Amino acid sequence: MKLTLCAVGKLGATVENNLAKDYISRAGQTGRGLGVSAVELIEVDARKAAKAQTSALLKAQEADAIRDALGEPGILITCDEHGDALTSRQIARRIEGFKDRGERRVTFLIGGADGLDPSLLEASAFSLAFGPQTWPHALARVMLAEQLYRGLSILAGSPYHRD
Numbered sequence: 001m002k003l004t005l006c007a008v009g010k011l012g013a014t015v016e017n018n019l020a021k022d023y024i025s026r027a028g029q030t031g032r033g034l035g036v037s038a039v040e041l042i043e044v045d046a047r048k049a050a051k052a053q054t055s056a057l058l059k060a061q062e063a064d065a066i067r068d069a070l071g072e073p074g075i076l077i078t079c080d081e082h083g084d085a086l087t088s089r090q091i092a093r094r095i096e097g098f099k100d101r102g103e104r105r106v107t108f109l110i111g112g113a114d115g116l117d118p119s120l121l122e123a124s125a126f127s128l129a130f131g132p133q134t135w136p137h138a139l140a141r142v143m144l145a146e147q148l149y150r151g152l153s154i155l156a157g158s159p160y161h162r163d
Contacts, residue, residue: 001035001098002105003027003148006042006070007141008062008112016138023145030152035099039148044069046112055114063117066109074105076124078116079144081134083127091128092151108148110140 005024011017021041028039044065075098086094098106108128109120121127130143153160 001103002037002074003031003039003095004042004070004073004105004107005040005110005141005144005148006044006066006073006107007110007137008044008046008066009137010043010045011138011141014138016142020138020142020145023142023149027145027149027152030149030156030158034152034155036152039152041145042069058112058114059117060119062112063120066120070107072105073107073109075103075107076120077106077108078121078124078127079108079110079130079140080116080121080127081129081132083129085129085131088147088150089154091147092154094126095148095151096155108144110137110144113137 005020011020024039024041028036031037031039044062046062046065095106109116109124111117111120128144130140135143150160
């Protein structure tokens with residue numbers, strides 16, 4: 001199974017991007033022994049959609065760019081403020097469930113500043129929330145990358161996670 005973290009926007013050479021990539025690398029290393037073939041980051045360039053006049057149009061244009069970048073996303077999990085606030089162990093179990101079902105790809109999606117187009121939310125297996133606070137996009141990416149690493153570490157029996 002392949003895990004994909006897809007995010008609208010490019011972070012460039014920032015501390016947050018380096019940290020997210022570090023957690024993605026760690027997740028990839030940890031996942032190998034669990035049947036996770038790869039953990040990848042796909043950044044979707046939102047600049048083309050930025051000329052949209054309304055939030056709804058912007059979200060629709062971003063959704064098209066996301067679909068183009070992803071191709072077949074497999075199981076889609078969206079990050080949304082109205083989603084489920086899952087524990088790290090619950091995230092791990094959901095990843096394990098997808099793997100055990102033989103899913104080939106699971107994609108976690110972080111939208112742009114205006115959120116995700118309703119069509120993507122409807123297509124998702126579930127939505128994941130990082131709590132009621134508002135988080136900067138770059139930190140949401142780091143937190144998701146860390147949770148993918150933590151989830152795989154839990155499944156691998158690593159002492160990284162402590163209850």
